Amino acid sequence: MLQHVYERASLARYLSKVIIATDDDRIYKAARAFGASVQLTRTDHASGTDRAAEVASSENAPVIVNIQGDEPLIDPAAIDAAALSLLDDPDLPMATLKRRIEDPREVADPNVVKVVANLAGDAIYFSRCPIPYRRDSAGLFARDGSGAHYKHIGLYVYRREFLLAYSGLPVGPLERMERLEQLRALENGYRVRVVETEYESLGVDTPEDLERVSALFEPSMKFS
Secondary structure, eight states: OOOHHHHHTOOOOOOOTTEEEESSSHEEEEEHTTTOOOEEEOOSSSSHHHHHHHHHHHHOEEEEEOOOOTTTTOHHHHHHHHHHHHHHTOOOEEEEEEEHHHHHHHHOOOOOEEEOEEEEEEEEEEEESSSOOTTTTSSSSTTTTTOOOOEEEEEEEEEHHHHHHHTTSSOHHHHHHHHHHTHHHTTTOOOEEEEEOOOOOOOOOHHHHHHHHTTSSSSOOOOO
């Protein structure tokens, strides 16, 4: 799975280097075995963002992309789209992705994080609740099935200086309540650009997820 993520991320046009960051010696050895660039990090990081910041501190790249290691179907074009938002706007500190929700069940699912953005494309809020609320429609989803609900895709792009300072920002009450780390940027007054993508995030968090993703590969490529 890790090799699929690494190889697909390496296809992104705007990434000059892909590094696997881990505090686990088993992952380190596995990554080295298939030729990946890998860095062992401290074991006391509270989040993947902190781990990415440690790696960024030893790199000179002005923009850092934090890609989850459990998404073997990650779309290189989605990575490029998020990265370009920072390359095109030097004042943006951070960007991420969103995808239009097509399954009405996901609107009310607290495990699917929703996001709303302003007309400039910057995030207004991230929530586990259904946002926006449809006051004039029956139910949470539009009758025609289209809707204006978007799910957040957990890929992040940071200006290097902002990433290095991120873990030191105060944790606000909204982040504590929602348990969503990306709210820290909004609560501290920073812009987060949200780029729309067609990429459907398929993270592998459970054995069931593994089977679901494995089924999308050719039989010869299935995970063991």
